[in-house]
Amino acid sequence: MARVLINLPARAKRGEVIEIKTLIAHPMETGYRVGPTGTAIPRDIINRFVCTYNGAEVFRAELFPAIAANPFIAFFTVATESGELAFSWTDDHGETQTEVRQITVE
């Protein structure tokens, strides 16, 4: 499991626009680099990121090799209700890592 940093306010007012910052440890190997033996290092990137808010998708990203290693993505959403935000990263092998954070809306 890769290390993940997620920054979002623990509490927010109803209707407030909150910024969510996410970062996951990943090499984002482009597939264009050549290894020490002269063969190309196979591509291995996170190609998909999804954020859901109480089950409803609020943000999605498709990533390409031009995204830097340890992909950082920041975006906004409106705090509508208390509940959980789930963050999922999917890599080229189809493996998905999901992290969940709670938010209290008052």
Next chain:
Amino acid sequence: MDAGPQSASPTRRLILLAAAGFGLTSLAAPADATSAAMEEAIRALVGEAAINHGKVKLELPPIVENGNTVPLTVSVESPMTEADHVASIHVFNEKNPQPYVAAFYLEPRAGKAAVSARIRLADSQRVMAIARLGDGSFWSDSADVIVTLAACAEG
């Protein structure tokens, strides 16, 4: 420049002016050319639709030391309501091996149409952001970046 005839050193001034002019033209030259691959990728996205200028703001540092991690922010002027919102934001580049950088899909409930990420740039080049609005129109902005140490595409 109002270099008077009695100016102390007209030759020096002319040399500086020429140097400045040369610098400007050498910067402006790549801005006119959009690479074929980028053009193709953009056409695949927008089809025959017109791309308008405005609304979108693409923020990138004008000069970066390390192309391996370049901070990028795209923001779009939009009220983000059901009737008028940004559906997606697409980022393209000119000289990386692949023209596509990323695509971000937003919902009206995003509240604010802005995303940030860190990207790789293999060379000094132009980066373009295109936003697709809920009504199907496209808006764009572009920025030129000078990269002193390129992302290690070759290893």
